[in-house]
Amino acid sequence: MDIDSQKPSGRADELQLPWVEKYRPQRLEDLVSQDDIVSSITNLIDSENLPHLLLYGPPGTGKTSTIVAAAKRMYGSSSAYSSMTLELNASDARGIDVVRNEIKEFAGTKQLFNKGIKLIILDEADAMTSDAQFALRRIIEKYTKNARFCLVCNYVSKIIPALQSRCTRFRFAPLSRDQIEGRLTEVAEAEKCKTTQDGIDAILRLSGGDMRRVLNLLQSTAMSAEVVDETSVYLTSGAPLPADMDQILDWLMNHNFQTACEQITAMCTMKGYALADVLAELTSKIMCLENLDSVPLGMLLDGMSNVEHRLAFGPDEKIQIASLVGVFVRTREAISVS
Ligand SMILES: Nc1ncnc2c1ncn2[C@@H]1O[C@H](COP(=O)(O)OP(=O)(O)OP(=O)(O)O)[C@@H](O)[C@H]1O
Ligand SMILES: [Mg+2]
Numbered sequence: 001m002d003i004d005s006q007k008p009s010g011r012a013d014e015l016q017l018p019w020v021e022k023y024r025p026q027r028l029e030d031l032v033s034q035d036d037i038v039s040s041i042t043n044l045i046d047s048e049n050l051p052h053l054l055l056y057g058p059p060g061t062g063k064t065s066t067i068v069a070a071a072k073r074m075y076g077s078s079s080a081y082s083s084m085t086l087e088l089n090a091s092d093a094r095g096i097d098v099v100r101n102e103i104k105e106f107a108g109t110k111q112l113f114n115k116g117i118k119l120i121i122l123d124e125a126d127a128m129t130s131d132a133q134f135a136l137r138r139i140i141e142k143y144t145k146n147a148r149f150c151l152v153c154n155y156v157s158k159i160i161p162a163l164q165s166r167c168t169r170f171r172f173a174p175l176s177r178d179q180i181e182g183r184l185t186e187v188a189e190a191e192k193c194k195t196t197q198d199g200i201d202a203i204l205r206l207s208g209g210d211m212r213r214v215l216n217l218l219q220s221t222a223m224s225a226e227v228v229d230e231t232s233v234y235l236t237s238g239a240p241l242p243a244d245m246d247q248i249l250d251w252l253m254n255h256n257f258q259t260a261c262e263q264i265t266a267m268c269t270m271k272g273y274a275l276a277d278v279l280a281e282l283t284s285k286i287m288c289l290e291n292l293d294s295v296p297l298g299m300l301l302d303g304m305s306n307v308e309h310r311l312a313f314g315p316d317e318k319i320q321i322a323s324l325v326g327v328f329v330r331t332r333e334a335i336s337v338s
Pocket of ligand 1: 020021023031060062063065066153154183
């Protein structure tokens with residue numbers, strides 16, 4: 001992929017643009033991963049057979065980029081693109097009135113100079129009210145002759161079944177390590193970042209398959225440190241350092257309740273770690289422990305998910321740290337009794 005072709009030309013733009021926008025894929029073939037989806041959509045566009053679409057999947061996997069690039073392939077020039085596409089996202093008011101009026105007006109008017117099918121992109125469609133979704137059913141059918149709808153969302157279950165059945169669904173999976181690594185290295189080279197392999201590995205580990213997170217983390221680390229290595233990545237992201245996680249796991253597995261509570265609380269306060277981040281790292285760590293049987297592992301994960309659930313409602317972190325230690329102490333006792 002020619003990454004230079006995606007850079008904006010003006011120097012002022014380059015300074016201001018966050019890398020996620022600077023390196024947003026402009027053409028369908030620039031997208032890494034999602035090959036099946038990209039080739040299906042390309043074929044449907046080229047054969048002028050585009051159905052209504054529903055693109056869904058976790059954040060930062062290329063849904064918005066795909067449909068914007070698809071629209072560019074369909075309409076080419078920027079004047080045709082802007083007159084033939086309507087983009088609405090969650091920041092626009094999208095109650096029932098917008099669906100009734102704005103979409104109707106756009107889909108219903110004929111273009112004098114641009115013939116062909118119009119495209120209406122409803123990004124973050126899972127945030128649409130259900131009344132608006134119900135209104136959309138009828139509108140989709142009414143304007144199918146001259147417009148195609150593309151719904152984009154994270155949670156497909158929040159789209160009413162009647163809308164789902166009117167669309168061809170494409171699920172965007174989190175990007176794999178290899179796919180992210182290739183793109184990450186290209187961007188790092190284009191931006192002349194000094195990176196180390198452990199720095200790249202750390203970004204991959206912390207990103208969870210989200211390309212937006214990868215680029216944001218790379219940019220903020222490159223801005224705050226000379227070299228993008230493991231330590232600078234972890235310090236920038238605020239995630240607990242691997243050595244600290246080893247220490248926390250040791251306290252949980254081998255020390256008594258009092259000591260573990262005090263030490264973990266002290267470390268979180270001193271280093272500014274959020275318990276939610278500690279829990280996320282801890283989960284992947286205990287899943288890899290070789291000498292832990294499935295029964296105690298299940299007990300730990302069950303207890304940790306309760307702590308995480310309570311944390312989401314915002315109670316005191318200190319109490320939740322104690323609760324987490326309690327989960328480990330109880331599990332250790334259960335193993336020693338059996
Ligand atoms: N498959 C991909 N190939 C290359 N870059 C990608 C890909 N997916 C995401 N990116 C990068 O991440 C940024 C965000 O992608 P995009 O807006 O398409 O994500 P999204 O799936 O719509 O996420 P959300 O659900 O949060 O809206 C893009 O600007 C691009 O830089
Ligand atoms: Mg999006």
